[in-house]
Amino acid sequence: MKAALLTAPNDLVLAELPVPALESGDLLIRVRAATICGTDIRIFRGRKTAGVRYPSILGHEFAGEVVDTGGCSGLSSGDRVALCPAISCGHCHLCKTGRENLCTNGQAVGYEIDGAFAEFIRIPAQAVAAGNIRKLPDGTGFDEAALAEPLACVLNGQEKVGVSAGDVVLILGAGPIGLLHVYLARLRGAARIIVSDPNAHRREAAMTGGADATIDPRNEDITVRVREETAGMGATVVICAIGVPALARQASDLTAHGGRISLFAGFSKGEMAEMDVNAIHYNEITVTGAFGLSRRDYDRAFDMIAGRRMDVRGLITHRYGLDSTLEAFETAESGEAIKVAILND
Structure with missing residues (x-):
């Protein structure tokens, strides 16, 4: 073969x-x-x-x-x-x-x-x-x-970070995983979805897939834009959908009081990142990881695709x-x- x-x-x-x-x-x-x-x-x-x-x-x-x-x-x-x-x-x-x-x-x-x-x-x-x-x-x-496999991983991630109806979700990265996060957050009833990615084609795909706003982090101040898009609050959920350690620190700056951060993307062994521990403590921000999938996640993702609940x-x-x-x-x-x-x- x-x-x-x-x-x-x-x-x-x-x-x-x-x-x-x-x-x-x-x-x-x-x-x-x-x-x-x-x-x-x-x-x-x-x-x-x-x-x-x-x-x-x-x-x-x-x-x-x-x-x-x-x-x-x-x-x-x-x-x-x-x-x-x-x-x-x-x-x-x-x-x-x-x-x-x-x-x-x-x-x-x-x-x-x-x-x-x-x-x-x-x-x-x-x-x-x-x-x-x-x-x-x-x-x-x-x-x-x-x-079905990557969607199952996204399901696991959103379960861990608790994406639910009414959330304002910020997704950092609009590759295939970031876009699946857009699709699923919309299906789960997110009130507003914001996507940041330097690639114009991918930002357009995010809008087509259900995002409410996109940000070009190379040419815009992402902190200013997120505050504008969230009435000054920050996002209730921030998902790092690309494995860039610097985004972990950025995520803590963009999360609302009482919000949640998902370090979803894979990082390379030995990579380190700074996070604003003061903000995590005083703003009661929850930080969670997400790895892989279970058979339960896979079955749910497979059924969503096969049943056309997600195209x-x-x-x-x-x-x-x-x-x-x-x-x-x-x-x-x-x-x-x-x-x-x-x-x-």
Whole structure:
């Protein structure tokens, strides 16, 4: 099979590899669509190294067709499916208390387990038995189903920071994750959504997606603009949707008294940031992190997409074949795209 193989940081090559061999209970899927995540780019560029092995196949946002069921009941060859890639152990304290996204005994599809930037992917029996596979209903495309995973992460983040009806939400960053935050905050009843991003194309996409106002932080004073947009109060929720540590300090300056901050985006190990601890203390600001997704998050996100409660199709702006994976990564990294999909016809 063809696969985009990461042999070292910054070294992504198209390789011919054997089709993955299955063990009892494993599932073999022909990948039809896989989308590029910011985490994929961070691994590619060597900014995320924990747990990463070389060589490996990246890609954890995907959907495809069952080729070999491995004897799994309830699935047949040709079934159109997507995968929740959070493969937790299921028996540690974190899993038992509903925090399986933080399980330290689990495995990550896309580097610990070879991922979806390939013609075929093996799904471990553990994930199949745990119910991580979802069948696509008629009318749901492979590429949009691939976006259930990032939407599930956004759901987790907004649950943690408590986005609810009436909130004034400020989203720092309008990449694909920032835009999903816009979509979801609107669906959850936010009273006002403000988005800051230096990219004009992405600011326009934020407005189309439901934002009430956008800010160009390179040419505008974001503090002044946020105060203008919030009658001087600041935002009740600030979401850092891009992994720039300096935004953490900025977030504490832009949050209303009693407000909440989500450090949602992934940061590189060892990165540090200053925050206004005086404001956090005296203004009673809550700061929370958000990592990954649970199967519950994934199921909710999948159902939202499959049921058209959220239409994510417009987020995919560029599509490439597997042979052009490196070009697809460069496009995703350039900022000219929103979401980039790699398709196998």
